Amino acid sequence: MISSRSVVEKKVKYTVFTIEECPVCGQKTKREFQPGDYVTKDGAKCTKCGNQTRISLIYAETAKPPK
Amino acid sequence: MSGIGVSLLQIGLDLNSIFYVVSLLVFVAYGLYAPRIQVWFALNEIGRGLTRLKVMKDKARKETIDYLTTTGKASGDPTERVDQFLDYITIMPVDIDPNGIVGKIDHVVTTRDERVRQEVGTIVGDKNPVTVSVSENLLEAATALNTIHKIVRHFYLLGKKTSSYFMLVQLQMLMPMIIQEADALVSAVDTFKLAQPLGDGIGAVIASRYMVGREKQTIAKDTVLAVNEYKGRKLYVVKAEGPMAYVGQPGVGIRHVIEEMGVKPSAIIMIDAALKLEGEKTGEIAEGVGAAIGGIGVEKYQIEEVAAKHKIPIYAVLVKQSILEAITAMRKEIAEASDKVMTLLNRVIEEKTKEGDDVLIAGIGNTLGVSQ
Ligand SMILES: [Zn+2]
Numbered sequence: 335m336i337s338s339r340s341v342v343e344k345k346v347k348y349t350v351f352t353i354e355e356c357p358v359c360g361q362k363t364k365r366e367f368q369p370g371d372y373v374t375k376d377g378a379k380c381t382k383c384g385n386q387t388r389i390s391l392i393y394a395e396t397a398k399p400p401k
Numbered sequence: 402m403s404g405i406g407v408s409l410l411q412i413g414l415d416l417n418s419i420f421y422v423v424s425l426l427v428f429v430a431y432g433l434y435a436p437r438i439q440v441w442f443a444l445n446e447i448g449r450g451l452t453r454l455k456v457m458k459d460k461a462r463k464e465t466i467d468y469l470t471t472t473g474k475a476s477g478d479p480t481e482r483v484d485q486f487l488d489y490i491t492i493m494p495v496d497i498d499p500n501g502i503v504g505k506i507d508h509v510v511t512t513r514d515e516r517v518r519q520e521v522g523t524i525v526g527d528k529n530p531v532t533v534s535v536s537e538n539l540l541e542a543a544t545a546l547n548t549i550h551k552i553v554r555h556f557y558l559l560g561k562k563t564s565s566y567f568m569l570v571q572l573q574m575l576m577p578m579i580i581q582e583a584d585a586l587v588s589a590v591d592t593f594k595l596a597q598p599l600g601d602g603i604g605a606v607i608a609s610r611y612m613v614g615r616e617k618q619t620i621a622k623d624t625v626l627a628v629n630e631y632k633g634r635k636l637y638v639v640k641a642e643g644p645m646a647y648v649g650q651p652g653v654g655i656r657h658v659i660e661e662m663g664v665k666p667s668a669i670i671m672i673d674a675a676l677k678l679e680g681e682k683t684g685e686i687a688e689g690v691g692a693a694i695g696g697i698g699v700e701k702y703q704i705e706e707v708a709a710k711h712k713i714p715i716y717a718v719l720v721k722q723s724i725l726e727a728i729t730a731m732r733k734e735i736a737e738a739s740d741k742v743m744t745l746l747n748r749v750i751e752e753k754t755k756e757g758d759d760v761l762i763a764g765i766g767n768t769l770g771v772s773q
Contacts, residue, residue: 373609
């Protein structure tokens, strides 16, 4: 009997994270994505050297958000 | 006469014989009616798929209306306008024209894009360019799902009406791929609403690394250019203008840089997402030559034209991903490929060009959530 199977990927829950990177010392901070975030947007002050960080990446991961 | 009657009675009383006769009948019946049974199975399976497609298209439509009302602050109920737009038709130019049809396709597609933007502009009250561009993309996704559903329904009903075995079996075979694509479109809706970078945005992410903090100028519709330097080479970096959900016009942009600005690049390097084959890993990087750009083919044609005319080699850097990954929030594997892509890109620049050269770099893809 001819038949075919649906190949839709199993629904996995993804959480989207934002990475803020310090252009001076290179420190990276990972936090949950906030609406309005975009790559190259200014982030918080660097906790290590106090410089202005910048959002370098935004990506989805299967990991749970840190509580 | 009576002899036959007796022997029939004898057979009739034997259970094994009954079973034998029945199984023989079933076998013969199956042989005769197999296509009909297959039609019945196909109709069932397509019917189930069709229901799923309907749920998906209704979801996309509803989410689009919701977004236009809440985030877009539409004045009044946009439902009617959206429904009208779902059936919007683009008629492609005739393809027997020997003078070339790319210009005509470009014209039709540009007109359509303008029309979508205009339509969205009249619906949404919020004139934030990100909101407008997201609304455009949501409308496009809802329209695509509506069209998929309509076409599948057409062949389903036609196959049912005519009991056409071959039509139904073909459709049944295609259903998994159709569902997969529809599923990707409906998943894209959530990413669009949150304005998160898509997997397809990897080219834009790379280009933005060269552009950040530099002066930007608009060189084509939704397309920007910045100039930077790397090891004595002058880099002309092109990408769509973010963080809006634009793909821009890199073809027009690249031609502008070469023909109107008079830049003579010794190489064009394009970075884009590429569909992976089953079995390939997400985020794998491939290097090659040729114009790395998808879509209907207009931009690809324009880039190839200008490159061939000026004898500029085109190099491509591709990041592999599935159709679902390309239009939903960028996966970690893809994002983390960016450092490797940068290393590769710098190596290509060093190997293929020399100090004092001009190099054109184009980050291709939807630049939602990626500024410059
Ligand atoms: Zn720092």
